[in-house]
Ligand SMILES: NC(=O)C1=CN([C@@H]2O[C@H](COP(=O)(O)OP(=O)(O)OC[C@H]3O[C@@H](n4cnc5c(N)ncnc54)[C@H](OP(=O)(O)O)[C@@H]3O)[C@@H](O)[C@H]2O)C=CC1
C-alpha cells in the first residue's frame with residue numbers, strides 16, 4: 001500500500017460512504033473475519049481501507065453492527081466462513097471449539113490464526129496446530145499475532161512493520177503475504193507450522209528476551225559489590241566502635257562505589273568473549289568449528305551488556321557530581337576545617353592528592369565520552385548508517401579504548417591504596433582491587449592478540465585458512481562433477497571475491513581418485529601405469545594452477561578452462577548459455593575451441609600451459 005494510503009484514517013467513522021469494489025478490486029479475495037472484538041474491528045478497518053471486501057462473522061451480528069465500518073458486512077459466522085476466501089479467526093483459542101460446525105464452510109480455505117497465549121508455552125501444542133487439527137481440510141497460517149490491534153489501526157508507521165508468518169501450505173502463505181503487503185506490512189515467512197507456530201505465539205509474551213541474561217548479570221554484580229562495600233564501609237566502622245555514623249553512606253556513597261565497579265566488570269564482560277573466541281580459533285586453527293553454545297550466546301549479548309555497563313557508568317557520573325551537595329559532605333568539610341584550624345595547619349594542599357584527583361577525573365570523563373559514543377552507535381538507526389568497517393571500528397576500537405580508560409580511571413582512583421594496610425577492612429581488599437583484574441586480563445589478552453605472530457595467524461584463520469590444510473581457489477571440484485559433462489568444473493572465471501576456502505590435501509600431493517572415473521579405460525598393466533602417471537602429472541598441474549602467485553589473465557584462464565574441461569569431460573555437449581550469461585558463454589566458447597582434441601592431448605596441453613604460466617605469473 002502506498003505511504004499516502006497509510007495516512008488515511010482507517011476506520012471510517014460513518015459518512016465516508018461505501019467504498020465500491022470496482023474493476024481494480026475484482027481480483028482481490030473476500031476476507032472473512034470471525035469474531036467481533038478489538039482485533040477484528042481494527043483488522044476490518046484496515047482491510048476496508050485497503051480495498052478489500054470484508055465479511056465479519058459474529059455470534060450476535062446485530063449487536064456489533066454499529067462497531068464496524070459500514071463498508072463491511074456483518075453477518076453470522078457460517079455466512080462469513082462461506083463467503084470469505086481467506087478467513088481470519090479473531091477469537092481467543094479457548095473459544096475455538098465453538099467453531100466446530102464451520103468445517104464444511106471452511107474446507108479448502110486459508111485460515112489465519114492470530115491468537116496469542118496467556119502464558120509462555122514451552123512444549124505443548126500451538127493454537128494454530130489445534131486449529132489445523134480441527135479443520136484438516138483448511139490451510140492454516142499462523143500470523144498477525146505479533147501485530148497489535150493498535151498497530152493495525154494506526155498503520156505501520158508506528159513500530160515494526162514486520163508480520164511474522166508460518167504455515168504448511170505455500171499457496172496459503174503466499175495469499176496471506178499478498179494481503180500483508182496490501183495492508184502496508186512486510187510479511188516474513190518463518191517456516192512450517194509445527195516448527196514455528198509455538199515460537200510465534202510465545203513471542204509477544206516474552207519481555208525483552210535478549211536482555212534477560214545481561215540484566216540479571218548486571219543486577220547480580222550490583223548486589224555482590226553493594227554487599228561487599230556495605231561490609232567494608234558501613235559495617236566495619238561500626239564493628240570497630242564508630243559512633244554510629246556509617247549508615248548514612250548506604251543511599252549515596254555505597255551506591256557510588258558500587259556503580260563504577262559494576263560498570264567496569266560489565267564492560268570487561270563485553271570484550272572477554274571476543275578474546276575467548278579468538279583464543280579458541282587460534283588453538284583449533286580454524287574458524288569453521290562451532291563455538292560452545294554458552295560462548296555463542298555470550299557473544300550475542302555483548303551489545304546489551306555494553307549498554308548495561310554504560311547505564312551504570314552514566315549513573316556513577318551523576319552521583320559523583322551530586323556528592324558535594326550532600327549535608328554530610330558539608331559537615332565533614334567543616335569538621336575537617338575546624339580540625340585544621342585547631343592543629344594550626346594553614347595550607348592543607350597535598351600535591352600528590354591533587355594530581356591523583358585531576359587525572360582520575362579527566363580519564364573518567366574521557367571514558368564516559370567514549371562509552372556514550374559506543375551507546376549511540378549501537379542504536380539501530382545509527383548502526384544502519386555505518387558501513388561494516390566503521391561499525392567494527394566503533395564497537396571494537398572505541399570500545400576497547402573506553403575499557404582502557406575506565407580501567408585507568410579505576411587504577412588512578414586506587415593510586416597506592418592497595419599497599420596501605422588500613423585499606424584491608426575486615427580483611428577485604430579495596431573494591432577497585434576486586435573490580436580491576438578482569439578488565440586488566442581482557443586488555444592484556446587484546447594486547448597479546450595484537451602481537452604480530454598471533455595477529456597474522458588469526459587474520460589468516462579469519463580469511464579461511466585452516467591448520468594442516470590449504471586454501472584453494474575453486475568452486476565445484478567434486479570428482480562426480482568432474483566426470484559429468486556439464487559446464488561446472490573449476491571456476492577459473494570467478495572473481496577473486498568469489499574464491500573461498502575449501503580444505504584440500506597438502507599442495508603437491510594430489511587428492512586420491514581425483515579424475516579416475518573419466519580416465520579409467522586402459523586395459524594393459526603398462527598402459528594403466530602410463531595413464532596413471534599421466535593422470536598424476538595432470539592432477540599436479542591442476543593443483544599448481546591454484547597456487548600461482550598472480551591471477552592469470554582472462555584469456556589464459558579461458559585456455560586453462562577449455563583444456564581442463566576437454567581433459568575431464570571430452571567434447572562439449574551442452575547448449576551455449578544464453579545472451580546474458582557472459583561468464584557462462586566465455587567458458588563454453590573456451591571449451592568448444594578444444595572440440596575434437598583427445599583427452600590425453602588436452603591433458604598434455606594443460607600441463608604445458610601450466611608450466612608456462614608458472615614462469616609468467618610466478619609460483
Ligand atoms: N487485541 C489485540 O491487540 C490482539 C489480539 N490478538 C488475538 O486476537 C484474538 C482476539 O483478540 P481480541 O479481539 O482482542 O479479543 P476480544 O475479546 O476483543 O474479542 C474476542 C471475540 O471473540 C468472540 N467471543 C467472545 N467470547 C466468546 C465465547 N465464549 N465463545 C465464542 N466466541 C466468543 C466475540 O465475538 P462475537 O461475540 O462476535 O462472536 C469477541 O468479540 C485473540 O486470540 C488474541 O490473542 C492478537 C494480536 C493482537
Ligand SMILES: [Cu+2]
Nearest residue numbers: 260316364409
Ligand atoms: Cu569514577
